[in-house]
Amino acid sequence: MKTLIVIREKDCQWARAFFPDMHPFLLTICNKPYVEFLVDFSLLSGIRQIRLLSDGPLGEVEEYCENGSRWGAEISYASIQSGDDMQTVLAKNKRFCAEERCMIINGMVFINYGKQADYNAFIAAFPSGEILSCSCGSLMLTGNPSGTRNISPPYPFTLSCFDSPGLYYRLSSDILNDAVSPYVLPGYNNEPLCHIGRNVVIGKSAEIIKPVILGDNVQILGGAVVGPGAIIGSNVIIDRNSSVIHSVVIDHTYIGEQLEVEKKIVSGNMLIEPESGVSLAIEDPHLLTGIRKSGASLSFIQYAVQALAALFILVLLLIPFLFLFPVLKLRGKWMQHNEDCYADISGKILNLSVTAIERGGLFGSIAIFLSLDRFFQLFRVLAGQIAIIGSTPLRVSPENREHLKRMPGYRPGVFSYAEAEAWPVDHDDKAIIERFYTAHSALFQDILMTVKAFVNRIHEKSTP
Amino acid sequence: MKFRIDTSTGPHVGIVTLSGRIDAENSIELQNSFMSWLLETSLFVFDCSDLDFIDSSGLGSIVSCLRKALEHNGDLRLAGMGPKVSMVFELTKAKKLFSIFPDTANAMQSFGKSEP
Structure with a gap:
């Protein structure tokens, strides 16, 4: 079986109006993007092949869901015209859904399912046609059922309308207040009504009252009260003595001091x-504001100082490089290849030259001692593409894309903060160190850390 | 900003009609005008029914007006606050500082009761 998810721009106009920075498919309900609930339901129905259809842009959704492999699904994307009726949509996707039964989720609807259930047999045996509908859309099936089970209501899942901030709020609150959540929600959860994401910092005098959900990279400062009934998205800062009660705070939001x-x-x-x-755009950034780059970008002064430092190191290394590069290359001890790495947290890709030098012999040791393997990357600092010190460049891969989401300050560097700290390297330890320093990046500290990284590399046995 | 004195409920109450926006551009003007209005009375109703937007500096100036009114043994009450303005007062906890009424008539009557 296959699933077609058909959501038109008119279905999600309300979400675009209230949450302009977020694609409606990715609007988070209890910190889980809406589209993931639909994918989960498909998987519980035994369906692996899913196609998302919209008459609006799907780039952001594609970037997030990719090919669906992280859920064990195959997700594809296609466009439709705003005037296309369901028959036209099916005709346009004939190849996708002609051979097999197809479940169609039409409109911005929310399916109230249970994570423990298995809808496979139910969906397979349900006759062709509409299963459920509401004023926002419907759930339908095409193709012939397998088996001859007699199916009558009530069905094991229901359909809710999801077309206003009021319904969004109620839906989120209902899920939050459910002691045994029927959905898989993100975050650590070892007691009912409480989910906490990664890298959450809670001030000593802050108070957290259940039910509550905290996303990744949340900072709750001293004296703040969060909950009951609070859903705090990822990358949110709640400043001193503020309270967030029975409210939903979407990702990348700063809530100022002393607010209620x-x-x-x-x-x-x-x-x-x-x-x-009623919605209000607060103009005072010290009250409410969006958090976009969270320290990932360099200020002009930081860039200028980093470029000068890179230039200084380039000049320093030029003569040894001109001598050692041809020698090591001829001996086959200088290996170089290009690698696609993430340039920033948005997932932009940067092609970096990566050099590996074998330590064996005097020349190899000197080259590593002088960090000549980073020589070419120093030019990228001059071009402003990477920092002289920052995070270890993350190679493009679905796994690293996931890591990237948990690194709000990710900024690839020639040298990494982990190298400067000579941290016993396992991936998680490295991430903690790098996350800390990118969040607390300061001009002189960066220079000091670059020197430390440079010195620490002397002890390396070989380059990667 | 319009100012008039109303005595229909007994005491001399200054009705200040706020309209449009109160932000950094005109909040000082409000505070300065308030000083001259204080020479006429110390009881005020700020009619916010035509007020579309208020930012933190506007809010600060209204709180400062309240403080001055209290220093002169008077009071400042708010009336006819729209939902957007009301949200700012709630968010900043300023709502707790003021007596708020649905309209000017109700606010005026409240002065009549408390100031026989």
């Missing part, structure tokens, strides 16, 4: 009253 957020949705600088749908 109650029964609201906050997204960046947008404050929304869910029931009335």
Whole structure:
């Protein structure tokens, strides 16, 4: 079987209006993107091949879901015209859904399912046609059923409308308040009604009251009260003595000091009253504001100092490089290849030259001692593409794409903070060190760390 | 910003009609005008029914007006606050500082009761 998820721009216009920085398919419900709930339901129905259809842009969704392999699914994407009716949509996707039964999720609907259930037999045996519908859309099946089971309502799942901030808020609250959540929610959870993401910092005098969900990289400063009924997205800062009660705070939001957020949705600088749908863009950045780059970008002064440092090292290494490079290359001890790495947290790709030098022999040792394997990367610092010191460049891969999401300050560097700290390297330890220093990056500290990284490399046995 | 004195409920109450935006551009003007209005009365109703937007500096100036009114043994009450303005007052906890009424008439009556 296959799933077609058909959501038109008109279905999600409300989400675009209230959450302009987020693709409606990726709007988070209890910190889980909406589209993931639909994927989960498909998987519980025994369906692995899913196609997302929209008359709007799907680039952001594609970037997030990729080919679906992380869920063990195969996800593809296609466009439709805004005026296409369901028959036209099916005709346009004939090749995808002609041979097998197809489940069609039409419209921005929420399916209330249970993670423990197996809908495989139910979906396979349900006759062709509409299973459930609401004013926002429907759930349908095409193709012939297998088996002859007699199916009558109530069905093991229901369909809810999801077309206003009020419904969004109620849906989120209902899921949050469910002691035994029927959905798999992100975050660590060893007690009911409490999910906590990675890299969460909670001030000593802050108070967290269940039910609560905290996303990744959340900072809750001293005196703040979070909960009950708070859903805090990833990369959110709640400043001193503020309270967030019965509210939803979407990813990348800063909530200033001494504020009271109650029964609201906050997204960046947008404050929304869910029931009335009244929204207000707060203009004071010290009250509410969006957090976009979170320290990942360099200021002009930082860039200028880094470029000067790179130039200085280049000049210093030029003569040894001109002598050692041809010698090591001829002896086959200088291996160089290009690698696609992530340039920043958005997933932009950068092609980097990676050099490996074998230590064996005097020349190899000197080359490593002088960090000549980083020589070519220093030019990228001059071009402003990477930093002289930062995170270890992450090679492009689905696994690293996941890591990237947990590294809000990711900024690839010629030398890494982990090298400077000579940290006993396992991937997680490295990530902690790099996350700390990118978040607390400062001009003189960066220079000091570069020198430390340079010195520490002397002890390396060989380059990677 | 319009100012008038109303005595219909007994005491001399200064009605200040706020409209449009109160932000960094005109918050000082509000504070300065308030000093001259204080010479006429110390009881005020700020009619916010035409107020579309307020930022933190506007909020600061209204709180400063309240403080001055209290220093003169008076009071400042708010009336007819729209949902957006009300959200800012809630967010910043300023709502707890003021007596807020649905409209000017109700705010005026409240002065009548408390100031026989």
